[in-house]
Amino acid sequence: MSMLESAAAPVARGKIEWLPVAIFAVLALAPIACAYGAETYWLGLFTSVMVFAIAAIAVDLLCGFGGLVTFGHAAFVGIGAYAVAIFGAEGITDMAITLPAALAVSAIFAYLTGTICLRTKNVYFIMITLAFGQMAYFVAGSLAPYGGDDGISVKTRSTLFGYAIFDNDRAFYYCVFAFLLASYLLCRALIGSRFGRVFRGARDNPTRMATIGFDVFRYQRVAYVIAGCLGGLAGFLLANATEFVSPAYMSWQRSGELIIMVLFGGLGTLHGAILGAASYILLESVLGGVTENWKLIFGPMLVLIVLFARGGLIGLFGAIKRKLSHD
Amino acid sequence: MTEPVLRIEDLRKNFGGLQVTDGVSLEIGAGELHAVIGPNGAGKTTLINQISGTLEPSSGKILLNGADITALPPNKRAALGLARSFQITSILPRFSALENVALAVQARSGSSYKFIGSAASESALNDQAMAALTEVSLDGRAGVLAAHLSHGEKRALELAIALAMQPKLLLLDEPMAGTGPEESERIVGVLQRLKGRFAMLLVEHDMNAVFALADRISVLVYGRVLASGAPDAVRADPAVTTAYLGEELE
Ligand SMILES: Nc1ncnc2c1ncn2[C@@H]1O[C@H](COP(=O)(O)OP(=O)(O)OP(=O)(O)O)[C@@H](O)[C@H]1O
């Protein structure tokens, strides 16, 4: 799997990394710029960038740092989204209930499926995560009271202790921003922590890790649960962003898109996942406006980036920076 | 009688029809260095794999300090004080030499379910890791990515990882394999210094090293212990000479 080599060594300590700072600065200021254009459209677009960035960070945690290529992560996004929709249909819209529920169900699903998936390796792991993803997809499609295959609309956005903090698009945007920032910082801390070091070591050489005394499987399962919860969080936010939920959220194409975002942005960097999500979604909207077959343009771009800039966009930036400082 | 550090009772392992470990019984006492020699394919690595837990025996028993560990997974055996090196270098290529060793220290000092705080800056872990690197004269290369170390340095790193585990029993699978004469000598020197601190099982083809280091030698041929005893007795054993040593010593 040389294609899935991470660009970067683990997060460097001590010095400020400007790229993540810049990314979050741009995201923090984006609503101001949006006010000069079609505000609702652009604000919505950037909101979904950040929502998918959370899911992509989860995928990067597993793929980029743990070597666990998950092809079913959209299932968690779907679970989070359905938690909002199903509670909503039953008249419960407060996130004090729906968000913990979304996270709990994601965690349980991750724990159970992880227990099975993590017994396998490499391509088998990919296949079995895909299989569980498809299972979730079909279960969602069979939820007749909640729209079945057609999906179900979310009538009201989530409230917090009765306050409609998501109703204003800008306020919602900054809530999603805060969730993204928190997810990013959490994963960053995690990767450098004792736990993260064991998790990363397990990717390098699971046999060595076992023979120095680590039960690799348990650490991987904890990471899988954390990544599952992040996926659930993204789904919770996605349902609020789109005010609609359908089984399509869980399709394998969606899982594939998350991997593509991470590869495009740069595997094993976390902020690369944010860049990847932004590139994918913005290109989809820009190129999608030009031609329906925008993937015909995006596909070759992805191949070129993966082939020639091993570390995705982040790797490309690094290469350009090195070139400039050499000259 | 005191319990030996390692006791193996009638261990058997077959891959299909191939009997690779055929009724091996042996004991290693505290501080003893026990060498296992034998021709290629004799089943030496397979024996070490079964002791360290990466391979399940077909039958027989393995006891570490009197406790039956036959059914334990490798990580639990490590926690009981069993460390090993691999014939084919087994390190973490994307980590620095220091972090390779620090992880071994981390495994036996406190919980690793800590999700915040930088592990790489825990000086308690780093200090002990550095001490182990110093023992194998690798302290000057602590910050180097393990993948970038020379072959000999990687072998030394494996040894440092094992030392950092503060083992009760150390299994060494051809620690000098593929190293030049100078590096071999260095490793022999390290092992000589370590001798007596803990029990060791050494598998090695370099007979000079084996006879310089071993307190006892067992000769393994076709998965069977052909002879076992003090180095001089083994060297003089005619059966051993014909089966194995003859070609190696001439
Ligand atoms: N997983 C396996 N499946 C089938 N046969 C195996 C397996 N592992 C080892 N063998 C066979 O078992 C025999 C013993 O192998 P082993 O690696 O233990 O030998 P060794 O004594 O360590 O040899 P060397 O000195 O070359 O390292 C060999 O014939 C080998 O082909």
Ligand SMILES: [Mg+2]
């Ligand atoms: Mg061998």
